[in-house]
Amino acid sequence: MTVGMSDLFVKICGLRTARDVDVAVEAGADAVGFVFAASPRTVDAETARRLSGRVPDHVLTVGVFRGQSMEEVRRLTEESGIRAVQFHGDEGPAYYEALRAPGRTLIRATAAGELPVRCGELDEDLLLLDAPDPGSGTPWNWASPRFTAPEGRWLLAGGLHPDNVRQAVEATGAWGVDVSSGVESERGVKSEQLIRAFVAAARG
Structure with a gap:
């Protein structure tokens, strides 16, 4: 997997328009995300x-993806031409095995909890640690002294x-950060100013 030049990996997710994509790339994002799961940010494979x-x-x-069949995930992945698959549900090891392909990055998203987690437990390349209610923009207590950072790239x-x-x-x-609602002017609508500000702030 190729990453950007920055030490911090930045992913801007939930993009739906050409302007969203262009701004994220110009701002220096290392990854851009397209949502196929049910969401105000959902796009189809053609888009x-x-x-x-x-x-x-x-x-x-x-x-x-979240809670979709293996066949649907495979179809949308192939039709859209995306290079990475992010599972945001209860997908088990069979999904990761089935979707593994040369040049494809697999990302496992999981909610933060009391128990420590490790990148690679399901043969994923990257781990994403999210709030209990993903996509809501609700923060979780990552500053808690009880929080244990995952092992590996997350x-x-x-x-x-x-x-x-x-x-x-x-x-x-x-190792990196992922944002969607935090760079929106309203739910599902990205803000050019917020995207640029987020990438700049993330990298200090």
Whole structure:
């Protein structure tokens, strides 16, 4: 998997328009996400293919799935041409085995909890640690002294925005960050100013 030049990996998720994608890339994002699960940010495979065609090779294109059949995930992945698959539900090891392919990055998203987790437990390439209610923009207590950072390469998500992302990175030592609602002017609508501000703040 190719990442950007920055030490901190930044993913901007829930993009739906060409302008969203262009701004995220120009701002220096390492990955852009397209949501195929039910959400105010959902796109279809044709839209994702058109948008991912605007993305340079050094930026990872990610499809986000939750509670969908293996056949649907495979179809949408192939039709859209995305290079990474993010599972945001209860998908078991069989999903990761079935979707593993040369040049494809697999991301496992899980909710933060009391027990420590480790990247690679389901043969994923990246781990995403999110709030208990993913996509809601609700923060979780990543600053708690009881929080144990996952082992391996992991992205911090959940309630991040330009005003708190640097603090979150410094508190947790996250390898990367992921944001969606924290760069929106209203639910499902991205803000160019907030995207740029988030990437700049994340990298200090």
